[in-house]
Amino acid sequence: MSALQLAFVTFFGLAAVWFALVVFRTSSMMRSALALLFSQTALGALFLALQAEFLGVLQIMMMATEMSIMAIFMVMFMMDPGGLGQMDMTHQKRLSIVAGVVAAAVVAVVAVLTPWGAPATSIPNPSEQLQGLGRELLGRSMLVFETAGITILTAMVAATAVAMPALQRRRER
Numbered sequence: 502m503s504a505l506q507l508a509f510v511t512f513f514g515l516a517a518v519w520f521a522l523v524v525f526r527t528s529s530m531m532r533s534a535l536a537l538l539f540s541q542t543a544l545g546a547l548f549l550a551l552q553a554e555f556l557g558v559l560q561i562m563m564m565a566t567e568m569s570i571m572a573i574f575m576v577m578f579m580m581d582p583g584g585l586g587q588m589d590m591t592h593q594k595r596l597s598i599v600a601g602v603v604a605a606a607v608v609a610v611v612a613v614l615t616p617w618g619a620p621a622t623s624i625p626n627p628s629e630q631l632q633g634l635g636r637e638l639l640g641r642s643m644l645v646f647e648t649a650g651i652t653i654l655t656a657m658v659a660a661t662a663v664a665m666p667a668l669q670r671r672r673e674r
Contacts, residue, residue, distance in 0.1 A: 509550035517543035530575045538568035555631050570657075578664060 502510070520540035524533050541564035548557030625633070638646065 513543045513547040530579055534568050534572045552627050
């Protein structure tokens, strides 16, 4: 890894962690959604810096679309999406902190105790990695991804159908 690549990996890694922390520090749902978008975009840029172009672009495209949809629904249905009404967005603070610390400890223990095996002696170039990923996605994993896509689309349509009567009632007032 070159010094420039290491600098980009470090920068985007720190940016991803910083924006992830900002998600929980703001009192605005919109600012929280934007911070989450920036965090996930920094993660996509981190993939790009690691020469995993497909994963980086996919991460950025998916998160931009997801956060845009989430922001639109928040503006439509939240009482205070801008966080201007002194709304406290944190609930069960002690339980959340305990759950976070326990989860971090479990992840650290698993990371340390897992026999990861020897490091790879040769790494395929990015085009070979992309071809291998394409074969995997279009091969045995295709049914899983198609099923997940249809399920997500169905959930979005169902959520919109359920929310429409409430939106109609709100407009009539």
